[in-house]
Amino acid sequence: MTFTKRKQMNRLVTGFFLAWTAVSVCRSADVYFDITASQAKKIDIALPLFNSELSEQPELVREIHSIFRQDFEFSGRFNVIDISPFFPTSEKELVNPDFGQYYLVGVQSLLTGYINQGPDGDYRISIRLFDVRMGQQIVGIRYTTPLSGVRSVIHKFADEVQYRLTGERGINDTRIAFTSRRTGNAEVYTVDPDGSNLTQITRNGSINLSPAWSVENAELFITSYQQKYPDLYVIDLADSTSMPLLQGGMHITPAPNPDGIHLALTISYEGDPEISLYNLETKKVRRLTFSSGVDTNPVFAPNGRELVFVSDRTGSPQLYIMDIDGANIRRLTSVGNYNTAPDWSPRGDWIAYHSRRDGVFNIWMIRPNGSDEHPLTSEAGHNEDPSFGRNGRHIAFTSTRDGSKGLYVMDLSGRNIRRIVHAMGGCENPAWSR
Amino acid sequence: MFRNVSFYFVLLVVCVGLMMGGCKKKAPEQEFVPESAAPTNTPIAAPAQEEPTMEELRLIKLEEARSVLSSESVYYDYDKAVLTAEGRSILAEKAAYMIKNPDITVTIEGHCDERGSNEYNLALGERRAAAAKKYLMDFGVQGSLIETVTYGEERPVCRESKESCWKLNRRAAFVVND
Structure with missing residues (x-):
C-alpha cells in the first residue's frame, strides 16, 4: 500500500470510527460480551499522537499509532477514538491541549506525544496522558530508545495508561x-x-x-x-x-x-x-x-x-x-x-x-x-x-x-x-x- | 609391625591377582568359544581364531541382551498404566533373562501418545515405567538393576494422529545400559 493510499484509508477508517463512536456512546456496553461485565465500561481514549506534520518520522509515528491502537483495543478496557486528521495539533498543543474540543466529541482521555531522533541515532519519545474533563495531565514519560526498542516503549506506556485509568496492570509489556x-x-x-x-x-x-x-x-x-x-x-x-x-x-x-x-x-x-x-x-x-x-x-x-x-x-x-x-x-x-x-x-x-x-x-x-x-x-x-x-x-x-x-x-x-x-x-x- | 603390614600387602596383591585371573579365565568359557573354534575348517580362518578381548566379549553380551530385552516393548491402553495380559507375558520373558544375567542393567522408558497435556503425560509415563519395573521385581529381578525414566509424549515412535500410531507410542521401552 502506498503512502497516499494509506492516508486515504486512514481518513476512511477515521470517519468510520467517528460515526461508530457516536453510535457506541449509547450502546457501548453490548458491543462486546465481557465475562466481568460489572467492570466492563470502556474508557473512550483519543490518540492524536505525534502530529505527523510536526514529526520528522511520519512512518514511525504511524507505526506507533497502530501499536497503541492494538494494545488499547486488545486490553478490552478502551474504545480508541481516532481524531488526528480533524484536530491538527501544534507543538504547544501537545503539552497543553485544547481540552474543550475533545470534550465535545466525548473523549475522556487523551494521549499526546512528541518524537525526534537524537544525534546518536536514538529516539527521544515523550508521551503524555491527559484527563480531558479535569483538564489535567495524569502522567508524562520521556523515553530514549534505539529503533528496535520503540515497540517495547509503547507497550510500557500503554500498560501505564491502563494502570492509571483502571487500576489494572496491562498485558502488553509482558512475555x-x-x-x-x-x-x-x-x-x-x-x-x-x-x-x-x-x-x-x-x-x-x-x-x-x-x-x-x-x-x-x-x-x-x-x-x-x-x-x-x-x-x-x-x-x-x-x-x-x-x-x-x-x-x-x-x-x-x-x-x-x-x-x-x-x-x-x-x-x-x-x-x-x-x-x-x-x-x-x-x-x-x-x-x-x-x-x-x-x-x-x-x-x-x-x-x-x-x-x-x-x-x-x-x-x-x-x-x-x-x-x-x-x-x-x-x-x-x-x-x-x-x-x-x-x-x-x-x-x-x-x-x-x-x-x-x-x-x-x-x-x-x-x-x-x-x-x-x-x-x-x-x-x-x-x-x-x-x-x-x-x-x-x-x-x-x-x-x-x-x-x-x-x-x-x-x-x-x-x-x-x-x-x-x-x-x-x-x-x-x-x-x-x- | 612393619613386617605385618608388608605381609598383608602381599596377601592383598595375591588376592587381587587371583580375582582378576579368575575373571579372565571365566570369560572365554562362555558360549563364544565354540563359535570361534568352528571356522577351523575354512582355509583362511587364522585372524578369526584370535581370542576375543574383554571389551569385545562385553559388546557381544550387550548385543545379545538387547536382542532379548529391547526388541519388544510393552504396550498400554489409553490413559492407563496397568499392564495388559500380553504385556505381562512379554515382561515374564525379560524377567527370566535378567535373572539369568544379573550383570545386565536396563533403563525402562515410559512413553505416551500425543493426546492430552504433555505435563500429565510425563507423570503417566513415569507410572507406566514403574509398573513394568515392579512386575520384573515381583519375578525376582533386583530393583537395583532397573532404572526408569519418563519421556511423556516427547519421543513417539510413530508420528501420525491416529489410533494405529497412538497404540505403538503408549509403551514401556527397554534400553540395555552400556
Missing part, C-alpha cells in the same frame, strides 16, 4: 514462554503477546519442557533432559545461563509460589508422581500428596496458600484443590473424564483448564468453589494448556484451529482471539509472565 519442536526437539522460546520479539531461550538439543516464570519474571524454571532424566533447572534470562536445581529421577511441572521462596513441583517417589514443595533458599523438599497414582501439575492460588493440581486418584484425571501443607484436599471438577492443565487466575476468581469431551480438547473455566463451569473454546480444533495474563482478563493457549498446534491469546469471553505463533513445529506449555 509468553512456551516450547516448540521447530528445531526437531523441544526448546523453550519467549514471545511478546502481540507476536513480536520471538526469542529462543534454550539451545541444548535435549528435551526442554514446562517453562514457569519466577516471581520477578527474571528467571524461568524448566524441566530439561540434559542429564538423561527430567530434571529441574532455572534459567537466568539476563544471560541465558542455566543451573540444575533437582536432578535424577523425575522433577517436573514447576510452579513458583507468589512468596518467591517456594516452588511446587511433581517428584516421583518409587515411580509414584506426587506433589512436593521445594524451598529455593534451604533447598529442602517436602512431600505434600500421598495417594497412589498420578498427582501432578500443581499451580498456586494468587494468595499462595492453596494449590490446584491434577490427580487420577478416582480413576481419571481431575482437578483438586488442597492447602499448601497438603491438607484439606477436595475435588474441583466432576464432569468429563479428562480434566488437566489447570491455571489459577491472578485475580483468584477463576481456574482455567482443558477438558476432553467426545475426543476433543477445549479450554474451560470453573470457579474455585466448583460453580459456573463453562467452555471458552469450541468447534475449532483442539484447544489446550491455558495460562492467564497478569490482570486475569486474557488467556494464552495452544490450538490446532489453523492446522499445526499454534499459540493464541483470547479474552475471558473466548473472543478477541489473536494468533501469536504459528507453524513452529507445534507449540506447547505456554506460560505468561506476571
